[in-house]
Every structure is written in structure tokens, then in C-alpha cells.
Amino acid sequence: MILAAIVSLASSVSADACSGYGEPVVSELQGAPDAYVIVNDVPLSQPFSLRFTVCGEVPVTGIQVDAMMPAHQHGMNYDPSVTDLGLGVFDVHGMLFHMPGIWEVRFDITVGDLTFPYIHRITLR
Amino acid sequence: MIARFSVAMLVLVGSARADVLLSDNEIAQTLAFGPWPPQATPDPSNRVSGDTKAIALGRALFDDPVLSVDGAMSCATCHDPQTAFASRQTRAMGREILARNTPALFNLRGLRWYGWGGDSDSLWAASLLPLISDVEMGHSAESLKNAVRESAHAPDYQTVFGDLLNQSPQTVLVNIAKVLAAYQETLATPRTSFDDFRDALERGDLEDAGQFPQAAQRGLQLFLGQGNCSFCHTGPSFSNNEFHDAGVPYFLSDTEVDPGRFDGLKALLTSPYTLAGDWSDDPERRGKWVSQNVRQSHADFGTFRTPSLRGVAATAPYMHDGSIADLDGVVRHYNDINLERMHADGEAILRPLELDEQQISDLVSFLETLGAIKPFK
Numbered sequence: 001m002i003l004a005a006i007v008s009l010a011s012s013v014s015a016d017a018c019s020g021y022g023e024p025v026v027s028e029l030q031g032a033p034d035a036y037v038i039v040n041d042v043p044l045s046q047p048f049s050l051r052f053t054v055c056g057e058v059p060v061t062g063i064q065v066d067a068m069m070p071a072h073q074h075g076m077n078y079d080p081s082v083t084d085l086g087l088g089v090f091d092v093h094g095m096l097f098h099m100p101g102i103w104e105v106r107f108d109i110t111v112g113d114l115t116f117p118y119i120h121r122i123t124l125r
Numbered sequence: 126m127i128a129r130f131s132v133a134m135l136v137l138v139g140s141a142r143a144d145v146l147l148s149d150n151e152i153a154q155t156l157a158f159g160p161w162p163p164q165a166t167p168d169p170s171n172r173v174s175g176d177t178k179a180i181a182l183g184r185a186l187f188d189d190p191v192l193s194v195d196g197a198m199s200c201a202t203c204h205d206p207q208t209a210f211a212s213r214q215t216r217a218m219g220r221e222i223l224a225r226n227t228p229a230l231f232n233l234r235g236l237r238w239y240g241w242g243g244d245s246d247s248l249w250a251a252s253l254l255p256l257i258s259d260v261e262m263g264h265s266a267e268s269l270k271n272a273v274r275e276s277a278h279a280p281d282y283q284t285v286f287g288d289l290l291n292q293s294p295q296t297v298l299v300n301i302a303k304v305l306a307a308y309q310e311t312l313a314t315p316r317t318s319f320d321d322f323r324d325a326l327e328r329g330d331l332e333d334a335g336q337f338p339q340a341a342q343r344g345l346q347l348f349l350g351q352g353n354c355s356f357c358h359t360g361p362s363f364s365n366n367e368f369h370d371a372g373v374p375y376f377l378s379d380t381e382v383d384p385g386r387f388d389g390l391k392a393l394l395t396s397p398y399t400l401a402g403d404w405s406d407d408p409e410r411r412g413k414w415v416s417q418n419v420r421q422s423h424a425d426f427g428t429f430r431t432p433s434l435r436g437v438a439a440t441a442p443y444m445h446d447g448s449i450a451d452l453d454g455v456v457r458h459y460n461d462i463n464l465e466r467m468h469a470d471g472e473a474i475l476r477p478l479e480l481d482e483q484q485i486s487d488l489v490s491f492l493e494t495l496g497a498i499k500p501f502k
Contacts, residue, residue, distance in 0.1 A: 044359055044365075045359060045360060045365045045366065045367070071473075072356075072472050072473055072474050073471075073472055074424075074471070074472035074473075074474075076420070077419060077420055078414075078415075078418045078419055078420060079418045079419075079420055081418070094414060094418050098365045098367045099356050099357065099359070099365060100355070100356065100359065101356070125153070125154070125157075
């Protein structure tokens, strides 16, 4: 079910991009780099964008983004697209939440042989 | 004197508040169902959207059997203006009994998807497909061009689109679909008592809001809460315009099924008539992301588009196959829903509601406040 927008990030090397970066995002994996997300407005049933930032000089080589409603056991009906802005900053476009309630946005970043998952919860009224 | 006046005002405000049953949170949720009507903006993919001559031509063609290959039926044969542009038949009758109920044609401007299965991402594309369907109007592009050329509509067509003879049959087909869409964009449900209630809540006029029937208010509370209706029936049109398994059997017969969205997406993704395609008039191709980014999933099988509830009292029978005769039956369907009919790995939204008889009646009362539509001439 977790399909995602995947971008090629072969040469993306993160620098310290963590100034004015939004809310911290939690990872369940120890050793995960600090990460932050900015979500300005989430309209119901309309596309929106967010920004995901990985802190420190972490060589991120891939990122996948998806979202789901745990209570309803369904995800989004559209694939978002990810743009690598460099310095560990990624813009995610084409997110669309078609129901009110609690959504979990999941970011999976690849650093070398490791994948670090992050979860950010959004409650949509 | 001032003190007495203040006390009197407090009593009045308290009384008015008591007549509004909704909590502050429910009021906030209710405001999201408006305002109504929404602002009307032309469809950039249809260059004749909003054009008065195109609308008039579309209206005339809508009622004219010239749009069927043998003159046997018009759009209005199924989408009857006397019955909210829907049909009282359970499943539509084209050249054979079709798989689905005829949907009403109100409030279609600017939707993301059209049709029960979402075969189209524009109103003009949704208007085109029945014209060339073998089991509906039965035309080919060539026969349609000839029929229009020989009809009384030819001069009006040429006023809107220029010389018909020098246009390809495909061009004429798309142009006809676009005037039909221009006409349908004008079909909108009027304001209802619910809209007056919602607007009174917005301006904090509890005395006015308190005039909304108590049964309908209780029904609205159920709509927002225990009924789970507002997960899918959202926004001013009461629809998220996406696709769900509503627990209605999708067997058409012992050997046939209606795949719903599953086939709708397959049709869309092979269609030349999308917002991403060459027949869109929008040089920016706004809206193309819909067909380019939409996900396909096996869970699409047997899902159907959430219908708007505006004017719902006038559009019986209900569900994608017209299998439920009235609103009371719809509420009872969800109240007693058979979870074994649902996708085992699909979304987990529906469950038996456990509403009692009074609650069922209240929920129906609320739905009826969303408007009964007068016949259109």
C-alpha cells in the first residue's frame, strides 16, 4: 500500500539546513538524523504541499513520502511528487487528504544502506 | 433599567442557544458545508464554458433525439428535467438495461471526477462518452457530424464553432460535448433551509438558527457523529468526490459484476478525452495532475463515487445501482450494513450504526432539508 513519489537523489548531500524549518518529525529508529516539516495549510479534498528538511550534513540518497489514515486503513488516492531543493530540503507537492480525521504522513529517507522512517501526524477537520 | 435589560437579553440569548442543539464543535463542522451557492468560474478546458450561445445550443441539443444514432432517445430521456435530471428507474435503460442508476445532473461544475466510476475528469468528457456508447446514444463521430449538419441546429453550431463542414468528425464530437457541458454547468440546486441555518450559525444569529427544525438538527448531529456520514459527504456539495465501497453488492447478474472505479480508471487512463490530452482548450492543462497522479489499486474494485447530497430528496432511487428506493432505506442500509460484503482489505470506515427508530427518522429529516428540487422546464 505504501506507494510513493521517489526521486533520484544520487548527488544530494545535505548540509545544515535547520533554521526556520518548522516542527520536528519523530523517527522510531535510533540514530535517525533530526528532521523537520513545514505544513502551512491542509485543505480538505484539495492538493497541498509541505516541506521536509533533514538536518546536518547527511547524504540523503532517496526519499519516499506517503500518508494514511490509521483508523480507516486507507491511504491517499494520488501519488505526491518530491523535489530535491538541496541542502537536505525537499518540497512535496500533490498531497491530498480526502477525509477529515487523523492522517499520518510517512517519510522514508535513505542514507547509505539505511532507511530512516519518520511519522508526522496531521488532524484535519 | 439597564440591569433589567441585560437580564432580559441574557434570557433571550440563552433561550435561542437552547433552540440550537449543536455543540460549538458541531457548529464549526457545519460551517464547512457552505456557503451556498459556490462561486461559479468557467472551465478553462472548455472554451465555450459560460458562453450564452453555447449554453442555448447545449440546452436545445440536450432535449433533441438527434444526438442518438437512430433518433430513439435524447439526453433528457434518462436525465429527465421533470425528475431532477435523473430517472425513477432503478438502473438506466439505454439500448439495454445499463449497469447503473442515472445520476442527477446538478452542481457538476468543477468536479475532479465524473460518473459513478470516475471515467472522466471533465464535464465535457463525461458528456461525450454516452454519445458514442453502443448501449446509449450509439453514434460514431462521423454519424454525429452528419446528424448535426442535417439538423436545425447547424446554423447555431456554426455561430459558436465556425464552419462545420471543414471540421473533422472528432472535432464536431468534442464540440457537441462541450456545449452540452456548458449547459449542464448552469444546473445548480437552489439554497435550502439548511443553508439558512448554516449562514445564521456563521453570523452568530442563534435566534434565527434556532428556527431550523429540531428533528433536522438532531439528524445533523448524527450525520456529523454516530452516522459517520461526514467522512465522505464533505464540503458545500456534501461529497468528497472520491470512491468508496458502500457495501452495495456489485453483482449485476449471476455471471456479471460492475467493477466500478476499477474499470473507470482503466477507461480514463486510455482515453484521449482528459484534461491532460489534446482536446483540452486550456494551454496550461490545469487539472492534468489528476489523471497523471491518480493511483490504481485492486481495492478500487466495486467502489463508486460519493454522490452529492444536495437535492437528494428528489433523486430516488439511490446508490450506484438504484437498489434502494428511498432515504429511509438508505439510512437503514448503513445502519444494518453487512460487513461481509465489504473488501476484506479495503478501508475500514463503515460499521453498523446502531441507530434507533427515532434517530433514523431524524437523519432522514436532516437529509430532506438539503432540498427537494422543483421540476425544470
